[in-house]
Structures are given as structure tokens and as C-alpha cells.
Amino acid sequence: MSEADLPAGDLAACEREPIHIPGSIQPHGILLAIDNDGRVVAASANAAQLWGSAIGIPVSELLGENTLSEALELDTPNATYVGQFQRAADAFDVFIHRTHQGRIVELEKVALPRPSGIEVLRQMVDSSLRIGEAQDLSSATQGAAEAVRSVTGYDRVMVYQFLEDASGIVVAEARADDIDPLLNHRYPATDIPRQARSLYLANPIRVIPDVGYTPVPLRGAGEPVDLSGALFRSVSPVHIQYLKNMAVGASASVSIVHEGQLWGLIACHHRSARPIGHERREMARQVALVLEAAIHRLEEGRSQREALRLTRKREELLPEVAAAGTLREGLVQNVEELLDLLPAHGFALVFEGEVMTIGVTPPERAIEELSEWLLRPSAPATCVTSRLGPIYPPAHAWAAQASGLLSLIVSRKPSIVLLWFRAEEVETVNWAGNPHEPLDPSAPPGTLSPRRSFELWVEQVRGRSKPWRTNEQDAVRRLGERLSEIARTKALIRMNSDLGETLDARDAALAQNELLMREVHHRVQNNLQLVTSMLRLQEREIEDVAARRQLELARDRVKSISVLHRRLWRSDDLQLVNVETFMSELVEDLANAWGPEWRKQITVDIAATKVPGQTALLLGLIVTELLTNAFKHAYGGEVGRVSVRAKDAGTSRIAVIVADNGVGTDGGQRAGSFGSQLIRRLVTQISGELEITPNNPGTVVTLTVPVGTMPAEGG
Numbered sequence: 001m002s003e004a005d006l007p008a009g010d011l012a013a014c015e016r017e018p019i020h021i022p023g024s025i026q027p028h029g030i031l032l033a034i035d036n037d038g039r040v041v042a043a044s045a046n047a048a049q050l051w052g053s054a055i056g057i058p059v060s061e062l063l064g065e066n067t068l069s070e071a072l073e074l075d076t077p078n079a080t081y082v083g084q085f086q087r088a089a090d091a092f093d094v095f096i097h098r099t100h101q102g103r104i105v106e107l108e109k110v111a112l113p114r115p116s117g118i119e120v121l122r123q124m125v126d127s128s129l130r131i132g133e134a135q136d137l138s139s140a141t142q143g144a145a146e147a148v149r150s151v152t153g154y155d156r157v158m159v160y161q162f163l164e165d166a167s168g169i170v171v172a173e174a175r176a177d178d179i180d181p182l183l184n185h186r187y188p189a190t191d192i193p194r195q196a197r198s199l200y201l202a203n204p205i206r207v208i209p210d211v212g213y214t215p216v217p218l219r220g221a222g223e224p225v226d227l228s229g230a231l232f233r234s235v236s237p238v239h240i241q242y243l244k245n246m247a248v249g250a251s252a253s254v255s256i257v258h259e260g261q262l263w264g265l266i267a268c269h270h271r272s273a274r275p276i277g278h279e280r281r282e283m284a285r286q287v288a289l290v291l292e293a294a295i296h297r298l299e300e301g302r303s304q305r306e307a308l309r310l311t312r313k314r315e316e317l318l319p320e321v322a323a324a325g326t327l328r329e330g331l332v333q334n335v336e337e338l339l340d341l342l343p344a345h346g347f348a349l350v351f352e353g354e355v356m357t358i359g360v361t362p363p364e365r366a367i368e369e370l371s372e373w374l375l376r377p378s379a380p381a382t383c384v385t386s387r388l389g390p391i392y393p394p395a396h397a398w399a400a401q402a403s404g405l406l407s408l409i410v411s412r413k414p415s416i417v418l419l420w421f422r423a424e425e426v427e428t429v430n431w432a433g434n435p436h437e438p439l440d441p442s443a444p445p446g447t448l449s450p451r452r453s454f455e456l457w458v459e460q461v462r463g464r465s466k467p468w469r470t471n472e473q474d475a476v477r478r479l480g481e482r483l484s485e486i487a488r489t490k491a492l493i494r495m496n497s498d499l500g501e502t503l504d505a506r507d508a509a510l511a512q513n514e515l516l517m518r519e520v521h522h523r524v525q526n527n528l529q530l531v532t533s534m535l536r537l538q539e540r541e542i543e544d545v546a547a548r549r550q551l552e553l554a555r556d557r558v559k560s561i562s563v564l565h566r567r568l569w570r571s572d573d574l575q576l577v578n579v580e581t582f583m584s585e586l587v588e589d590l591a592n593a594w595g596p597e598w599r600k601q602i603t604v605d606i607a608a609t610k611v612p613g614q615t616a617l618l619l620g621l622i623v624t625e626l627l628t629n630a631f632k633h634a635y636g637g638e639v640g641r642v643s644v645r646a647k648d649a650g651t652s653r654i655a656v657i658v659a660d661n662g663v664g665t666d667g668g669q670r671a672g673s674f675g676s677q678l679i680r681r682l683v684t685q686i687s688g689e690l691e692i693t694p695n696n697p698g699t700v701v702t703l704t705v706p707v708g709t710m711p712a713e714g715g
Contacts, residue, residue: 019195021224022234024215026208028275029232030092030107031218033225034059038072041102042220044232050087055220059105063094071096072103078203079106079231081278093278097229106231111277120279123151124286131290140294141172144266144287149174151283152252152276154268158182159256159291161264164467165189166197168264179271191242201262203229204255205285209275211243211250243269250274252281254288258295266291303471310475313341318482327416327487332356341479342472344420346402352414361421362398369394371417374407382477383407386422386467396463400424404465406473408480411487420476422465577616579646579654580606586620587644590627597639598631606646609654611707618686619656619705625679626658626701634662634698652707661698 025031025044032054033042040062043054051062060068063085071082071094079095085107086092092107115123127147134140141159149157156179159172166189173183192200200206215234218225227233243251249272256264266288276284317337321330328351331338335358339347346359350371355364362370373392374383386404388395395402404422409415583606591599611619623644630642642660649655683690688705 017193017195017236017238019236020199020226020228020233022215022227022236023224024217024234025227025230025232026210026213026234027216028108028209028213031227031230031232032059032062032105032107033102033218033220034105035102040220041222042218042225044216044218046216063105068094068096068105074098078205078229079104081282084110095231095278099226099229101223101226104225104227104230108231108278111275111280114277115279115283120283123147123283127287128290131287131294134294134298137295137298138172140291140298142174144291145172145174147287148254148266148268148284151280151287152268152274154250154252154270154274155179156182156269158267158269159264160187160267162197162262166194168192171264196236196239197262199228200253200255200265201257204257204288205231205281206253207231207276207281208235208240208243208251210273211240211248212273247271252276252284254284256288256292256295258292258299263292263295306469306471307475310341310471313337314475314479314482317341318479318486321483322486322489327410327483327490330486331416331418331483338418339420342406342420342475343422343466344406345423346421348419348421350415350417350419352416359421360401360423361419362395362402366394366398367419370405371415371419374417374419375409375412375415379409381409381480382473384468384473386465387463389463399463402465403463404468406468406476408476410480410483418476418479422468424462425465426462576610577613579609579611579616579619582616582620583623583644583646583656586623587627590624594631598642601639601641603641603643604645606644607648607654609646609648609707611654611705615686615705615707618682619703622679622682622686622688622703623656623658625682626703630658630660630662630699634660636663649704653704654707656703656705657700658703659695659698659700661695664694664697665692665699 027046029044030047030050031044032040032047035041038058038060040054040057040059047054051057054062059072068082074080074082074096076097077099079097082094082096084091085094091110093110095106095108097104127143130143130147131140134143141161145157145159148154156173156175158170160168161171162168168187168189168191170182170185170187173181175181246269248269250270252268254266255262256266266284268284317334320334320337321327324330324333331349331351335347335349335356338349339358344359346357346361348358348361348367348371349356350367353368353371355367355371357364357367361367370392373379384406385391388403388405389399395405401423402421403424406420406422408418410418584604587602587604588599591602627642627644634640634642640660640662642658645657645659647655647657679690683703686705688703691702691704693700693702
């Protein structure tokens with residue numbers, strides 16, 4: 001039973017009730033509200049019995065400086081005992097606490113007889129030993145219930161634990177022999193509404209000495225006084241009627257807080273009015289604190305044992321998964337270990353829509369559809385529920401096999417989902433009255449009245465599994481992190497392997513290519529050598545001077561091409577050729593072929609620039625042709641100065657300049673010279689520009705070439 005099952009109007013009306021500003025107090029105390037200047041701004045009507053009108057009077061005048069010497073400096077949000085106030089024959093315990101409005105001072109007649117120090121010490125030692133030595137929660141809570149009953153003398157003392165749905169269950173009880181037990185009875189969440197639970201968390205002690213009391217109104221101007229932390233705050237009429245319907249004449253409750261949350265209450269009932277004084281309230285509060293420590297100890301011990309077990313199983317599993325060839329293989333080979341990792345009835349692995357199951361699970365098609373729902377873009381990586389049906393309606397069809405689900409998305413691409421299932425646990429709940437009628441249906445319209453019947457109401461709760469513990473959820477999240485690491489590692493290993501295979505294949509291809517290139521180089525060099533030899537033989541056999549001259553020029557050109565090819569072959573990178581190195585070595589090879597006299601006359605000044613290999617080839621052919629022309633024609637066959645320079649020409653271009661101080665040229669179409677068809681075609685292919693200017697004396701040839709432009713096809 002949860003709050004969601006109640007009529008909306010009933011629940012909303014209960015939770016809207018402003019129980020922190022009731023405008024009245026219980027009559028066993030007196031209350032003064034004071035502002036930050038220490039003046040009374042509101043007082044309970046019964047304050048007139050001591051002072052007449054207290055409004056506007058400094059509280060120190062009413063209670064005396066001795067009583068409040070340092071009390072007004074306290075900054076506690078709950079009523080704190082600060083001493084006693086004597087008025088004639090009456091003695092009052094005085095309490096004070098801070099609010100956002102100022103301070104609240106409360107006075108309560110000293111309850112007699114007061115417990116002796118020996119009694120207080122004995123009770124505290126006995127309860128602390130019994131609760132502190134308890135080996136389980138049942139023993140600890142039972143010890144607390146009996147200790148508080150011994151301290152307060154109430155007919156019934158219960159330890160009431162709040163459950164996940166805000167309903168509560170009596171987990172321990174100490175009672176008089178002549179009243180019926182309420183142990184293990186469940187109470188719906190509406191019995192203690194949300195705002196009441198908030199006040200229990202803020203104010204740990206609540207006492208109603210007489211359920212049949214007449215509220216005492218607060219008098220004063222201004223906004224309603226916030227009594228959230230007050231001892232004597234008047235109780236909601238709905239709660240008073242609730243207690244009367246249970247035949248309760250007095251009640252008290254002490255909050256049990258665990259990890260900052262309201263874990264439960266020590267609830268006390270008496271069949272008649274029963275006031276308990278400050279000392280006994282504090283003794284009950286000390287029992288609650290000892291119980292809180294025991295709950296923490298027991299929960300911490302259980303949590304640590306469970307965490308160690310889960311960690312051990314996870315660490316045994318992960319090396320097995322990691323040792324497999326792929327993550328999928330590792331998970332498939334260890335499905336039994338994955339099921340055993342958590343207390344679950346079944347397990348499923350879904351890999352790219354392929355389902356593998358073990359244990360008690362839904363049908364495979366249902367698991368496939370469930371995994372698709374879990375993989376929706378807005379879904380978190382984990383899904384944890386003990387009631388799968390309400391959040392995933394198709395699960396109602398197989399609730400018996402899997403009402404509980406704890407799932408983990410290891411990867412979305414490829415999709416890998418792990419699912420642990422818990423079967424339905426049909427629970428028989430002993431409700432204290434009909435939980436479906438939290439309010440009295442016969443109450444007049446517009447009024448709130450609690451149910452009148454608290455007779456045993458037995459109900460079967462279905463569609464739920466055993467809840468997943470926090471440690472179990474953490475274990476799955478950590479498993480997901482480690483599996484992701486394994487997946488990344490395997491992906492890296494696979495990528496390195498693929499890269500190694502690619503590099504090996506490339507190295508093999510390069511080795512094969514180098515072998516082929518070497519063979520081609522040797523063949524080209526051999527063929528060029530053969531052509532040169534044949535031209536030399538032709539020169540010897542032909543007597544015509546002009547023809548012999550043409551053969552000699554052809555032989556020199558073939559020789560130059562051989563030098564150029566050999567130089568390119570030695571280059572480390574045929575994709576981008578360093579012009580400085582290539583040209584310097586090319587000119588040096590040509591000069592060495594022409595003789596040492598020419599080597600001394602040729603100067604080289606080449607800027608560091610890189611050009612594509614094909615561009616370098618054509619550029620080398622043009623420079624070779626220009627140098628050959630200078631060698632043959634510039635000085636009439638004699639030795640003379642020739643310079644070769646290369647520099648940046650801007651806009652991604654370089655300029656190669658060949659200059660001599662010879663006879664010069666008129667730009668005509670002299671065979672084999674500057675205007676030859678070969679040079680023009682080569683310049684066109686390289687997308688360059690050729691400019692011939694006088695050097696006075698001699699000639700300057702400037703070739704401008706784009707650095708990044710590949711030569712044009714054809715020509």
C-alpha cells in the first residue's frame with residue numbers, strides 16, 4: 001500500500017494541514033514567544049496564571065536574570081533544558097530554542113517524583129549493554145522497546161520502522177499482558193503524513209500526556225508562531241481522533257534517525273492520561289540514541305560483509321572475462337558466474353539483440369524487447385526496481401518470473417546489456433485496519449477524520465520482489481566500469497594488431513616496390529647507356545659534320561637525362577623533393593661530367609623549397625637543357641662562368657635562374673638552344689613561365705614555377 005493508492009483529495013488535505021502553526025499548545029506547559037530584543041510577543045493564555053499580561057514585557061523580568069543568564073544565547077532548533085524557575089510553591093523546568101522569528105521559552109511543572117541519579121545511571125547502563133551487544137536488528141529493537149517501557153511506564157512501547165513506500169511496520173513491541181499485540185502490523189503512509197514525518201526528523205521528542213486535552217490558545221499580535229521545535233505544540237485534531245479511535249489516552253514518540261533519514265519511531269501508548277517529566281523523556285531519548293548507534297553498527301557490519309563478498313566474486317570473474325579473445329566471448333563463457341555475482345533468480349546477456357539466459361527469466365523475446373526499452377536514448381546506464389510492472393507494463397505478463405530487475409548497459413555500440421532478475425515474492429501484510437480507507441468515510445463533508453477500525457486486515461501484495469540492496473547496485477555499477485575498461489583495452493589491442501598488420505603489409509609493399517624500382521632504375525640506366533653507346537658509334541660512322549653535330553647533341557642530352565634519373569632515384573622522398581639538395585647535386589653531377597674546368601666555373605645558390613616529385617623531374621629536365629645549352633653555345637665551346645639560383649617568387653612559386661656571361665642570344669629559333677621546341681613543351685607541362693633577358697654580356701634565363709601545382713597531362 002502506498003500514498004499513490006489513496007484518493008487524491010484525502011491525501012492532499014492531510015498533507016496541507018499546517019501542523020507547525022496550530023496557534024495553541026497543550027495545557028501541561030506554558031509558552032512565551034520572544035523577539036530578538038528579548039520581549040514577549042506572544043504567550044499562551046495560561047501564562048496569565050503566573051504573570052497576568054506578559055505581552056511586551058522583557059522575558060528576563062518574568063523569569064529573572066539568574067534563570068536566563070546565558071540561555072538566550074543558545075542557538076539550538078529544539079527545546080533545550082536550561083534550568084528551573086520557582087514561583088511560590090511551584091517549580092518549573094525551563095526550555096528554550098531558536099526559531100526564525102526569535103526564541104521560544106517553555107515552562108513545565110516539575111514531575112514528581114523525579115528519578116534519582118542512581119536510577120538514571122542504572123537504566124542507561126542496562127539498556128546500553130543490552131542494545132549495544134545485540135547481534136541482530138530484532139534483538140536491538142526489542143531491547144530498546146523494553147528499556148523505554150521500563151523508563152516511562154507506558155502500557156505499550158513499539159519500535160516502528162518506515163518502509164520504502166513510507167508505510168510503517170511494528171518490528172518490536174513491549175506491552176502489558178492484557179492488551180492485544182501489534183507486532184508485525186503494517187500502517188499506511190497516511191497514518192503519519194509527509195509533513196508530520198518532517199517534524200519528527202526536526203524535533204526528536206513528542207509527548208501527549210492527555211489525549212483528551214483542551215488546547216490553550218496563543219495570544220499576541222503578528223504572524224502565527226512557528227512551533228516546529230516546541231515541546232508543547234498542540235497536535236492536529238485528526239491525530240487526536242486517530243489516537244482516540246485506537247483507545248489511547250496518552251502517547252509519546254522518540255525519533256530514530258539513521259544516516260540523516262527518519263528510520264522510524266519509538267512509539268509509546270497508554271490507555272489513560274500519563275505525563276512524563278523532562279528526565280524520563282531524556283532517558284527515552286538516550287535509549288533511541290543507543291538504538292541508532294546499534295542500527296548503524298549492524299548495518300555497517302552487514303554492508304561490509306556484503307561488499308567483501310560482492311568484491312571477491314567480481315574480482316574472480318573479471319580476469320576470466322579479460323582473458324577471452326573478445327568481451328562477448330568473455331561474458332558468454334561466464335554467464336553462471338555473472339548470475340552468481342548477485343542474489344538473483346535469473347540472468348540474461350543481450351549482445352546486439354542476441355539473447356542468452358540462465359536461471360529463471362522471462363521469455364527470450366520479452367527480454368529482447370525489454371533490452372530495447374532499456375537502450376532508449378534517455379535511459380540511464382542502470383535500471384533498479386523491485387516492481388518492474390508499474391514502470392514497464394509488459395512485465396505484468398511475466399511478473400512471477402521477474403518482478404525485480406537490476407540491469408546494466410555495458411555498451412550502446414555494440415549494444416551489450418546485462419540483466420539480473422528476481423522472481424515475485426508474494427507477501428502477506430497484516431494491516432492495522434483497512435489501508436484503502438485511511439479516512440472515516442462517514443465523516444461530514446469538508447472534514448478530516450481518521451479511520452475508526454484498527455482490526456486486522458490481511459492482504460496479499462503481489463508484483464514485488466526482494467529489494468536490491470545499495471551494495472548490490474554499487475557492485476553492478478563497478479562491474480560496468482571494469483567491463484568498459486576491458487572493452488577499451490581489447491579495442492586498443494585489436495586496433496594495435498590491425499595497425500601492425502597494416503604496417504607489415506605496407507612494409508612488404510614498400511619492399512616489393514623498392515625491388516621493382518631498383519630493377520626499373522637499372523634497366524633505365526642500362527638502356528640510356530646503350531643509347532649513348534649507339535649514338536657514339538653512329539658519330540664515328542657518319543662523315544657529315546652537321547649530322548655528327550646533331551648526334552653529339554643527342555648523346556649529351558641522353559647523358560644528362562641519365563644523370564637526372566640517377567639523382568631522383570637517390571632522393572629519400574619521391575612525393576616531395578627538396579629542390580635545394582636535388583638541384584645542387586644535379587648541377588654537380590653535370591659539371592663533373594663536363595670536366596673539372598667547368599666545375600670551378602659553376603656557382604649554385606638554391607633556396608630550401610620542396611616540390612612534388614613529378615614537378616622536380618620536369619624542372620630538372622629544363623635546367624639540364626638550359627645548362628647544356630650554356631655549355632655548348634655560351635662561350636663557343638670554351639669554359640666560362642655559369643650561375644644557377646633558385647629563390648622564392650611569392651604566391652607559392654619559385655624562380656630558377658640560369659645566367660652566363662657569354663655571347664648572348666637574340667631569342668631566335670636556333671636548333672638545340674633556348675627557343676627549342678623541347679624547352680617550350682616542358683615549360684608548358686610544368687605550368688611555368690620562361691623569360692630570356694640580356695646579361696650584358698651573356699644571357700639570363702628565368703623559369704618561374706608554381707610550387708604546389710602538378711604538371712599538366714599530355715603536352
